[in-house]
Amino acid sequence: MTLLETLKTQVLTGDGAIGTVLYSYGLEYCHEEMNIQRPELIEKIHQEYIAAGADVIQTNTYGANAIKLARYGLESRVKDFNAAAITIAKRAAADGGQFVLGTIGGIRGIRKSAATLEEILMAVDEQAGVLLAGNPDGLLLETYYDFEELTATLKMLRAKTDLPIITQVSMHEPGVLQNGMSLNQALHELEALGADIVGVNCRLGPHHTIQAFEGVELPEKAFLSAYPNASLLDLEDDRVVYESEADYFGRAAVALRDQGVRLIGGCCGTTPKHIAAVKAYLTGLAPVQEKQAKPEKVQIVREAEPAKYEPLHEKVKRERSVIVELDTPRHLEIDGFIEGAKQLYDAGADVVMMADNSLASPRISNIAMGALLKEAHGVRPLTHITCRDRNLIGLQSHLMGLNALGIHDILAVTGDPTKVGDFPGATSVYDVSSMELIQLIKQLNEGVSFSGKPLRKKANFSVAAAFNPNVRVLDRAVARLEKKIEHGADYFISQPVYTKEKIIEIYEATKHLEAPIYIGIMPVTSYKSAEFLHHEVPGIKLSEDALERMKACGDDKERATQEGIAIARELVEVAAQYFNGIYLITPFLRYDMTLELMKFIEQLDEQKEGVRVDG
Template identity: 80%
Template sequence: MKLLERLKNEVLTADGAIGTVLYSYGLEYCHEEMNLQRPELIEKIHSEYIAAGADVIQTNSYGANAIKLARYGLEEDVEAINKAAIAIAKKAAAPGGQYVLATIGGIRGIRNTDVTLEEILTAVLVQAEALLSGQPDAVLLETYYNFEELTETVKLIRSLTDVPIIAQVSMAEPGVLQNGLPLNDAFEQLQAIGADIVGVNCRLGPHHTIQAFETVQLPEQAFMSAYPNASLLDIEDGRVVYESEIDYYAKAAVELRNQGVRLIGGCCGTTPKHIQAVKQALSQLEPVTEKQAKQQPVIELQEAEPREQQPLHEKAKTQRSIIVELDTPRHLEIEGFLDGSQQLYDAGADVVMMADNSLASPRISNIAMGALLKEQGIRPLTHLTCRDRNLIGLQSHLMGLNALGIHDILAVTGDPTKVGDFPGATSVYDVSSMELISLIKQLNDGISFSGKPLRKKANFSVAAAFNPNVRVLDRAVARLEKKIEHGADYFISQPVYTKEKIIEIYEATKHLETPIYIGIMPVTSHKSAQFLHHEVPGIKLSEDALSRMEACGDDKDKATAEGIAIAKELVEVAAQYFNGIYLITPFLRYDMTLELMNYIHQLDEQQKGVQA
C-alpha cells in the first residue's frame, strides 16, 4: 500500500534526526558526505530507527545540494552523494517495507544567503533528479524558513514527478512564518500548488509545535506532518544539546495526533529512543477526522506615527534636498560635533547623517548622538551596518530608533573588520544590506524579523548605498534595481570626483524613479587626496583633482581653497542633473561643508532667476 493510502486510515511514525546521531559520534563535518565515506554507518542509523518502530525513514541528503556542499569543496559530488543516500535508505527499508522519503532541505534560513532563487532552484533540480532516480516513496522538503523558496521548490518538484510531496515549513514563532503569514494560510497555499502532505519541522520543540497546530484547520486536500525538535536547544561546553524526556515527547506526539497530524517524527535532538516512544504512544490511535481550530489572535496594528518632516525620498523627487554627513567622534568630547551639526542644520541641511563605525573603527554610537541631535531640534539620519549586529541586535536597534522617532536610515553592509582598529574582531553579516532593507520594510508592516506582530507599524524611510566608481557602471545600476526590489526608497552615492562621472551616472540611472543623492566630499590636502584615491574602497579621484591638490604642496590654506574649488565644480554639475546632493564633511571640517551648502543655495537662486 502506498504512503498516501496508509495515511487515510493510520497515523504513521517517521524517523528522527540523522545529524543528531552523527553529531553524538563526534562527526561534525559534512554529514551528507558520510553516504560515500561511511555508508555502513548511515545504514546502521536507518536500521536503528526502523527497529524503534519507524514506518517512514528519510534519506541522509538534507544539505546535499551544490550550494551547501560547496562549503566543503564537494559541489561536484552532488549526484553521487544523493544516489548513495537513496540507495542506502532503500536497502535499510527493504526487509520491513518502510517508506523512504527523499529529503531536500531549505537553503535560505533565518540567516539568509546571498544566492538567488534561480541559483537555488538550479541546485535543487540536480539534487532532485539524482534522488528521484532511486524511486523514493515521497519527496520530503524540510526546514524551509523562506516561504517563496518552498513554494517555488514544490512547483519544481511537482513538474518532475507524481510521487507525493511533503512540504514542511520552519517557524521562528508558533503559528506564523517569518514573513508574517499564518501557518494555516501557508498550508492552504502549499496544498493548492501540489503538496500532498503539509507540515512543520525544526526550530520549535513539542510545546510550541502543538501550539502552532492548534490554530490550523484540517486541510481539505492534504494530510499534515510534524517533526518537532526534541526541545529548545542549549549549549554545554561548546556543544549543542537538547534536554528532552522521552515520555514527554511521546505525550506530545499524542497531542499532535489530536490536532490532526498523521505523520509524526522528530528533528534536531531526537533519537531512536524518542521514535520508539512515539510509536508505542500512537500504535492504538486512529487519525482525527474533525477538529475545531483555535482562532488566531487578531492583533490590531496601530498605524505608524505621522512623520514630523517630509521623507527625503519624497522631497528629492521634486525639489532640492541636501544631506550632510558628519562623523560622530572617536573620543568622548562631543561639543564640537553638536555645534557643527547645529550650524549645518541651520544652514539648510535636511538631515545630519552619521555613519555606523565607518572603516570598522569605533565611534560614539550614532543612535545616541541621533537622540541628542533630536533634542536640539536637528533631524538625524543614521547608518545601520550589517557588520556589527546579528539579527537580534539589528531588530532591537531598529525598534529603539523607531521609539526615539529617528526614521531615516541608510542600510549598509559595512566595511570588514580587518580594515579597522580591531582587525581580529568578528564581522557578523547575518544579512546583506539588501536583506536588511527588506527586513526594515517588514517592520514598517508591523511584522518582526521572525514574523511576530509588533502591534504597531514602524515608519522608516530607507536609503541604500550606491558606488558609481566602478569600471562597469551598468553592473552597479543593476544592483540599484535589485535594491529597489528589496524596498530601497532612495540612494546615497559614494563621493564622485569627476564631472564626466556625474553625467554618466545620470544617463545610466535616468530610467529610475528612485531618487539619487550624489556624494561630494572636498579634499583637504594632497596627502588626503592620495589616501582617498588609493586606500579607501569605492573612492577614485580624477587625475586633474590629484594634480591640482599636489600643486598646493604643504600650504594648508591653499589646499583647503583648492579642495573647495574642485568640490564646487562638481556641485555645479551635480545640481544640474540631480535634486539630491550629499555633502560629506572631511575630518569634522564643517566650515568646508557650510561653504558648499551656501554655494548650492546660490546656484538654486540663480536658477530661479533664470526661470523667472
C-alpha cells in the same frame, strides 16, 4: 499499500534526526559524505530508528545538493551521495517494509542572497533526479523558512513526479512564517499546489509545535505532518544539546495526533529513544477525522505615527535637498561635534547624517548622538545601520529603538570589513546583505518582525541605500540599484564623486530610475589626502587636474583648504544641474568647509530662481 493509502486509516511514526546521532559520535563535518565514507554507520542509524518503531524513514540527504556541498568543496559529489543514501535507506527498510522518503532540505533562511531562486531550482533538480531514480516512496521537502523557495520547489517537482510530496515549513514563531503568513494559510496553499502531506519541522520543540497546529484546519485532501525538535537548544561546553525526555516527547505526539497530524517524527535533538516513545504512545490511536481549529487571533496593528518631517525621498523629487555627513567622534569629547551639527543644520541641511562606525573603527554610537541631537538641539538625524556589527537580534532591536526615538531616516549599508579597522581580529557578522536588510526594514514598516511575528504597530522608516558609481562598468552598479529598489529602497546616496564627467555619466545611466539619488561631494583638505583617496580607496579617482591643483598648494594648509573647496564647488555646480539631491561629506570634522559649500548651493539656487523669474 502506498504511503498515502496507509495514512487514510493510520497515524504513522516517522524517524528522528540523523545529524544529531552523527554529532553524538563526534562527526561534525559533512554528514552527507558519510553515505560514502561510513555507509554501515548510516544504515545502523536507519535500523535503530526502525527498531524503535519508525514506519517512515528518510534518506541522509538533507544537505546533499550542490549549493550546500560547495561549503566543503564537494559539489561534484551530488550524484554519489544521493545514490548511496537511497540505496542504504531502502536496504535498511527491506525487511520491515518501512516507507522510504528522499529528503531535500531548504537552502534559504532569512538570507535570500544565499542563492538565487534559479540556482536553487537547478540544485534541487539535480538532487531530486538522483533520488527519484532510486524509487523512493515519496519526497520530503523539509526545513523551509522561505515560502517562496518552497512553493517554487514544489511546483517544479510536482511536474516531474506523481510520487507523494511532503512539504514542511519551519517557523521562528508558533503559527506564523517569517514572512508574516499564518501557518494555516501556508499549509493550505501548499495543498493547493499539489503537496500530498503538509506540515512543519525543526526550530520549535513539541510545546510550540502543538500550539502552532491548534490554529490549523484539516486539509481537504492532504494529510498533516510534524517533526518537532526535541526541545529548544542549549549550549554546554560549546556543544549543542537538547533537553527533552523521551516520555515527554511521546506524550506530545498524542497531542499532535489530537490536532489532526498523521505523520509524526522528530527533528534536531531526537534519537531512537524519542521515536520509541512516539510509537508506544501512538499505538492503537486512530487518525482524527474532524477538529475545530482555534480561530486565528486578529492582531490589531496600529498605524505608524506620522513623521515630524517630510521623507527625504519625497522632498528631493520636488526641490533641492541637502544631506550633510558628520562622523561621530572616536573619542569621548562631543562638544565640537554638537556645535558642528547645529551649525550645519541651522545653515539649511535637511538632515545631519552619521555613519555607523565607518572604516570599521569604533565611534560614539550614532543612535545615541542622533537622539541627543534630536531631543536636545532640534537637529534632524539620519543614521547609518550596517550589517557588519549586529546579528539579526541586534539589527531588529536597534531598528525598534530608532523608531521609538522618532528617528525615521536611515541608510542601510553592508559596512566595511573589520580587517580594515582598529580591531582587525573582530568578527564581522553579516547575517544579511544590505538588500535583505532593506527588505526587513520595510517589513517592520508593515508591523511585522523579522521572524514574522506581529509588532502591534507599524514602523515609519524612510530607507536610503548606498550607491557606488566609481566602478569600471557603471551599468552593473545601476543594475544593483534596480535590485535595491525591488527590495524596497526609497532613494540612494552615492559615494563621493570627483570628476564632472562622472556626474554627467551617472545622470545618463540613472535617469530612468524612479528612486532619486543624492550625489556625494567631499572636499579634499590636502594633497596627501587627495593622493590617499586617489590611490588607496577602492573606486575613487580624482581628475589629474584636481591632483595637480592640490599638489601645487604644497604645505600651505589654508591654500589647500581653499583649493579643496574650489574643486568641490565646481563639482557641486555640475551636480546641481542634474540632481536635486546633494550629499556633502564633511572631512575630519571640518564643517567650516561644508558650510562654505552649503552657501554656494544656496547661491546657485537663488541664481536659478532669479533666471526663472526674469524669464
